Amino acid sequence: MKKQKTLKYFLSAAALSLFPVALLSARCENTKPINDNHLEFEISKHGFKNFNKEYTIQERDDLLAYRIKNKNEMIYIDVDQFLNALSGLVDEESYNIKIDENNNEKIYEVIDTNGKILNKLVINWEKNTIFTPSSSFFFQILKARELTDSGRFLQTEYESKNEDDKGITFDLSKYKMDILYKDKKVLIPFSVFNTLFMSWAYNNIYFNGDTFTNVEAAVDIFPTDEKDDFKERIIKDAKISQLTPTKEEREANFNHLMFAMDYFYGLKQYKEIKSFEDWIGPSYKEKLLSINPEEFHQAYIDIFHKKLNELHTRINTLSYYDGYHEKHLRNRLKRPDDFGDYFNEFNNNRESLVKQFEEKFKKKISEFQPEDYIRYHGNTAIVTLLRFKDGTAEEIASKDAWKHDTYFLMRHLMAEVAKKPEIKNIVLDIAINGGGSVLSMIRTLGFMTDKPILNREYNVLDQRADLSKSKVDTNGDGKYDGDAYDKYNWSLLVGMNSFSAANQLTSIVKEMGIAKIIGQKSGGGMSAIMPIVLNDGTTITISSPNNAVHGENNQEIESGIEPDIKLDYKDFYNDAAIDQALNASRN
Template identity: 25%
Template sequence: MNLAKIGLKKLFSVYILLLLSLVIVGCQPSVKETFTVTFNSDGGTLVAEQTIEKGQLAVEPEDPTKEGFAFQRWYLTDEATAFDFATPIVENITLTASWVEVINNTALIEADIQNVEDNLVVSPVQLSLPTRGRVNRSTIVWSTTSKYVTTTGFLLPINYSDSTTTQGEITGKFTLNGESVTRTFTVDLSRHDDVVITNSRVVPFENKTTEYDVANANVELFFEENGSVPYISVLNFLELLEGFVDPEVDFEITEDDNTVEIAYQYIDEDTQEVYDLRLTIDAVENEIRVNDPGFYWGYIYSTATNYGRHIEYVQDHPDAHFDEGSDVVYDLDHFNLDMAIYGGEILLPYYIVNQLFAGSSYYNVYYNYDKLVGIYGTPESGTLEYRAIKTSSMNNEDIPADLLVHTFSTLAFDLDNFYGLREIMGVESYYDLLYQRRHKLVTDDPEDFDNAVANLLLQDIDEPHTSYGYPSYFNKTAWSGPAVNSLSAYGSRFTQWYYDGFIDVDDAIEAKWGRGNISSTSWAATSPNRPDYWFVNPTSAVVILDGFRTSDIEESATFDPALIDSILEETSVVPAIAGGNKYFFYNNSTATENIAEVLVKGLNAAYLDSYKAALVSAGYTLVVESTEEASKVDGYYSKNVNGKDFMVQVGFDADRAVFYLGVVDKLPTSYALVWPVEKDIPALVEADSAVYMEITLDRVLADQPNVQRILLDLTWNTGGNVGALYRVVGFITDQPFRVSSIDGDTGGFSSSYVQIVGVPNYSHLKWSLLTSPLTFSAANSMATIFKENNLGKIIGKKSGGGASSITPILLPNGTAFTMSSNNINAYRTGTGTEEDPYVYHNNEFGIEPDFVVEMDNIFNNDTLNQIIDQLP
């Protein structure tokens, strides 16, 4: 072995190692400083930290997420300032996530929707429809196309004619923070359930009208469990109202478990015809059947007011005609109304009983929860009757749901059965209109309800005989009801009648007589200030008759002290009146005062002093003070008779040639305040149309004894009492006159003859009528009688119509109104033969004149003389 060679290799290896060591040591770099960037996601998803060399930039990570929040920025110290990732890292830092809460509107709305769904159905007739969500306060707007569902939150029973509907829908639009969700809810519908009576309540009955003497009593009303709809026995109702119901009527009553039949005979005092009247109440069929609607008034006692004075009905007139029509059936199923059997008695909804057995004859028994009140018609605001019915423990309360739905059904029943113009207006059922109005009508807010009823009557039904009365007892007593004294409250027909009538006639009156007290602010304005008559020429006079009015009057050719005694309920109160040839004894008593007023014809002005002396001789004392009031300047006389103070006034009207005596059993509380009676002879004359005609015709003939023709001016006459109308016809003809009518209940027709006795007759004169579009109701009937009986020619414009008498309606919640009844005035054509049968024409839309005269000439003497020249 070559040792030198081996050593050399080893030496070389050592050298190489030493060289490599030197090389490695010479290439080692210096160590750089680093920093950590930590990310605090504040509850969000984790973000990895970053190690960054000094002076280098951190990398912006992907945004973290956090339920219910939206990531906004990374910040170092100020949350409002985002960290700038272009900033070199020179130290360890922690970046914190900034979040903003994300409101999930949809989820919040869904919570409100769920709450509504959970609480939607309150009862079979009521829904809970809030306008704000109960959980998250979203706003809710409701809509529906289901006619049995209302946006006010009530469910109406399914109509009898609807055999397919079982459910309805109500849609709510829920809105929150600008986001909306619409959701439709399905609700079950039903027909009316059988009424199940569980309890009763005794309430007092108070009679507040002087027209009928009905004793106060207590009466039992029946209710369902927690119900607000009263029910009553018909037999108990008739028994309660003895005095309105004639006690001499012999009712024959037949009862079994499910039916009640009431029968009696009615003998017409004028014609002596006997009618067998029969009514059946059938609880199984849920029907009321009557063979003649006269059943509901044949048992009624005469009113205190003598409405039938001078009127006789002719028996067996050869031209009379009667078609009785068909029996009347009230099917309560058709109106979701029901009878009930309780304690062996058949009970009916109270306000159905009132309407049929009392209200149709103008006597109403008003239920206001606390009591029943007997009233006549629809009493005026401020009267004792009105105050009695309006004050209730239910004032200012919501209408209960069951009573509200029952009221809707009863309104349909009333309109379909008692509104006489339904068929004339081409309406099969008013349900269609009521369903259209349901969102307004079916509301538990009493004020909103009454506004809706007024709109229904005045805008939709829209005819002058149908009008709003007064609000329900659920309203505040201080609220007098909807504003109905503006034309904006009325429909097109009424508005046209007002403009063609009141406006045009008032303009014509103003053109002839001046403005006077003409009022264009209301159709209830007093008649304009114009003379009672004027002369067109020396032999032709126009007599103005602005209304058909009647008073409670007895007449005598001589002074009859018994007539005054019966009014004052005391004897020998005043001295007898000597002389005179015609006495009118007015009974103007009120609920608190007995008032007798007397007008006497045939005396002169000098007699006034004679009677004043007679009063003093009889012990009366004159009370007189200084005053500017014309009715008080002569003072009054006072005397105590049998412990009661009496007040007397006397006067003489030279223009009308009548002596006046007024007596009342009460003295004024103050000379300056309103007296219980104040002499107003013109007003007393005008208060009764027969008295007015008699005295006015006396004046006409006194002024012009050669008068041959009378034009009766009805241009400003909007109607009134039919009895007054008939009495006026008695001045025109001494012969029986035909009156025709259509019965909206039975579909029957009739023509009867009326004879007026006891009024002065002027049939020797030639008569004509002046009519205008304002000539309405009873005045329109006068034009009809003229036409049908050929009493004279009609001059002017087509009359304003109004065929029906009116009937008062009380709804179960206490709202009252009047509407055209089933007693429809008409005229008859045809001869009654098979070839030319009788045809009856309603006069709802007026009577055409024989001579057309425009309103601006209707009071023009030249125009009228030209027509008079053409008259026979």
């Protein structure tokens, strides 16, 4: 379930009004000023290049990496220098900066056009803490994407409710990490900056010991056989991979992994994990701390592919020591041994359904044209969606916009249905839909109803419940009422491979009563994904703190949604069986 800043990360005025004044105002504790000017540093200069096409960020050759002398395992960066280098992604005019040396802290205040403080980030180098009233800070300082407008054709209202007013304190001391104040500069571990400011915003910076490289999401998060220039840059002159990892480097890497999982793993409560270190146990900790890449690589695979046993959390690349050969990882991961039971069942079921589906059309999905996404049986049309996609402005202006954006595919398909007056029923088939863009999913629901689409989420980090109510302009005329295809009897075909945003759509349909749900229990995947890069270059994707939920009580949907009408998987592409099951339910 991929999130977009336009809607999913927007913090409403209602939510902002819930922040107590005490959280937004500066504190006056009058502690003794301290600094780290006595420390000696080894400072190196490095190049930076951006490969995220959604943002124009200038190439640099002057980014500084700080290491405490004789302690090379931890790289520190100057927060302000990096935020400035990321201008184009980061909106430097969206916040003010204050230094409070009396309280040993630096404060970043998000402001509105009238100068009102909306949110803040407080970095305290005495306590080794980073505090914010809301994690929305990390999105409020970002610029809008340049190529893709994910909020188009949507008119949305927002509501938010916080369960407490404590805010979030990231305690670095707990993970044996420091915040330093040296010569008026606030220095934090690069790994912490990358997780808070970049991963949280669906970007990641790779540091291979020689260069900094910014990538949208992460390397191989959606693997292909195409050559990636950014991967070549990262692999080239990767000094880290040419050295044997030290015990100190492995410990720093382990501590960052625990920091990331403890604060950002969105299914901790669902899986009853209190401490990730305790949960993995001493044996896996020892393997992760090993200086042998083969040993810690296998530990990563065991933990993220087998022990966690959920589809949004996985290894994208092994460390720099593996050379970032994505095919090596593919060849290494053998089913069923390197995966959990759910992963294996999910993929076996999907392979079976895809085989049925392609046999139905007598062609591969990769060969599909628009007309292949719809079929008819009597007075029923069956419309299939395989993903929820957002296209760029250039893509949706092309003649094959349907390939790139689900909204335009739906417009085409519904126009075809409208040409057939005998059609009374529509089945939306998302049985092998693995998800995608939440905003694209919401636009899809706008074809089914004119009612505002209720999308509920719960942020487990902020302990905040969010509700968006979206109207959809399905015909692109700038009006948001009266253009849904709600004269038809809608049904939804789902199964365990209806995952992520498809699972979320199923939950919304269930709550709003838009359609009858037929098939098998949907596949879960209630969290948005969050890509994280570790110090050693290992790239993982995890279930993030943003969780889709069901109903006013914010019920979890990780377990999936039960259908109203059961249908055997063997009949998912038997149109007569679908029609018969639906007719029986109406009688």
